[in-house]
Amino acid sequence: MAMEIFENKNHKIIKGDSLDALYDNIPDNSVDLMFIDPPYNIGKNFNGLKDKWATDEDYLNWCYEWIYLCIKKLKPNGSMYIMTSTQFMPYFDIFIRKRMSILSRLVWYYDSSGVQAKNYYGSMYEPILFCVKDPNNYTFNADDILVEAKTGAKRKLIDYRKNPPQVYSSEKIPGNVWEFARVRYRMDEYENHPTQKPIALLERIIKASSNVGDTVLDPFSGTFTTSFVAQQLGRKSIGIELQEDYVKIGLRRLGLATEYKGEKLQKEIRSFEKPKKQNIMSNLFEEELNGTLVYA
Ligand SMILES: C[S@@+](CC[C@H](N)C(=O)[O-])C[C@H]1O[C@@H](n2cnc3c(N)ncnc32)[C@H](O)[C@@H]1O
Numbered sequence: 001m002a003m004e005i006f007e008n009k010n011h012k013i014i015k016g017d018s019l020d021a022l023y024d025n026i027p028d029n030s031v032d033l034m035f036i037d038p039p040y041n042i043g044k045n046f047n048g049l050k051d052k053w054a055t056d057e058d059y060l061n062w063c064y065e066w067i068y069l070c071i072k073k074l075k076p077n078g079s080m081y082i083m084t085s086t087q088f089m090p091y092f093d094i095f096i097r098k099r100m101s102i103l104s105r106l107v108w109y110y111d112s113s114g115v116q117a118k119n120y121y122g123s124m125y126e127p128i129l130f131c132v133k134d135p136n137n138y139t140f141n142a143d144d145i146l147v148e149a150k151t152g153a154k155r156k157l158i159d160y161r162k163n164p165p166q167v168y169s170s171e172k173i174p175g176n177v178w179e180f181a182r183v184r185y186r187m188d189e190y191e192n193h194p195t196q197k198p199i200a201l202l203e204r205i206i207k208a209s210s211n212v213g214d215t216v217l218d219p220f221s222g223t224f225t226t227s228f229v230a231q232q233l234g235r236k237s238i239g240i241e242l243q244e245d246y247v248k249i250g251l252r253r254l255g256l257a258t259e260y261k262g263e264k265l266q267k268e269i270r271s272f273e274k275p276k277k278q279n280i281m282s283n284l285f286e287e288e289l290n291g292t293l294v295y296a
Contacts, residue, residue, distance in 0.1 A: 006247075006256050010236045011227060013256060015247045018219040021240045022069040031073050031238070032139070032214035033080070035205055035226045037197060038063065040085035044194050047243050060091050066219060067092070071099055073217065077137045079209040081106075082129050089127045096131055104130040107177045108201060130209075139214075144207040146171040178204070185270060191223040191249050192268050202229040210235055224250030 003016035005025070014021045039051035041059040053059035067082070074080060080100065084092055096102060106128040116122055132138040149172040157168040183189060183196045190196070202225050210216055212234040218226035221239035223246060230237035231254055241247050251257040252265040259265060 004247075006251060008256060011231060011254050011256060012238045013221070013224070013227070013247060013250050013254070014238065014240045015242075015244065016240065017242055018240045019066055019069070022066060022073060022219060026073045026217065026238065028072050029075050030215065031217045032075055032078050033206065033210040033216045033235075034070055034074060034078070034082075035202065035216065035218050036067075036070060036080065036082040036220065037195070037218070037222065038066075038084060038220045040195075041088060042085050046194065047245050049243065056088075060088065063088075063092065064095055067095060068099075070217075070219065071096075071133070074133055076133055077139065078133055079138055080129075080131045081205050081209070082131065083108075083126060086123070086125075086127055089129070093129060096129060100131040100133055101135040102129050102131045103135065104176050106130055109177050109179045110182045139209055139211060141208055141211070142173050145174060145204050147174050148172075174204070186272065189225075190270070191253075193223045193246060193249070196223045197225045199225060199229055202226055203233070206230055206233050206235060221250060222246055224253050228253045 003014060003020060003025070006013045006015070014025055039046065041051060041053055041056070044051040053062065063084070070080060082092060082096070093102065093105070107125045108128055109125045111124070149168070149170050158165045159168055178201070180198045180200045181187075183191075183198050189199050206216060206226075206229055210230075213236065215236045215238065216226060216230040217238045217240075218224075219240045221227060221241040224239050224241070227237035227239040227250060237254075239250055241250060248260050248263075248265055251260060252267070257265060
């Protein structure tokens, strides 16, 4: 399939297969930060494209090829955050730790929604590996991602070793369990995609592990959350995505185009945003009452 590229000075969208794009379009040692959120091989439906390989080995062999390439594309001081389903993460971990330093094994925790498991423990988290090429040389802007240190702040702990005694620092670097709400239908940021990641999750990652002007790459962009947040935070972005419908979301979210193949790009209107039938009926009723109702 032919690859298409849309770009302005700081942002690039590549419509095509991520392996092809990584081989042909991304120079080695050129990317500061990667966020990688591939298909999980659990049977989700990406616009008709099934996220299920014939065997686990087929899935893993496909993943190993692009993971290997992604590592080559990272700068020597670059960082990579990578996700997959809980059942495949151990394989990713073993493959990656032979090639990079895994500094944190993160858990993105969320309150469960939708169908609740009845006969086993429901799924409440997704794993993320935070890896760097060189553990002695990488970006980590701790001050930009501080969170409230709940124990110190809540219990109003005082450090009496200091003179005069001082309240314990009330901010800390987040631990490795991150709680962010999943993107739900009614949220402003919602786009029509089954596994859209929250803006807040990408904000923490991009603020911590890149600087203004750095290049952030996402080889499975989906709704282009990574590129969108990178843009908001003054970073450059490269996003790769196979599906045309999702590329259209990216073009709109990044402001790279207002039209695609003659179609005006606009956000899909959600059911609760459509005018209600009731309103139409009450308008009619009102027109009838005040004598302005006209039948053509
Ligand atoms: C888990 S989703 C990514 C969601 C994204 N992080 C977001 O916030 O919206 C994976 C995406 O990879 C895309 N994809 C699957 N196979 C691909 C391939 N070979 N090359 C490029 N993109 C692919 C799918 O269409 C899907 O949108």
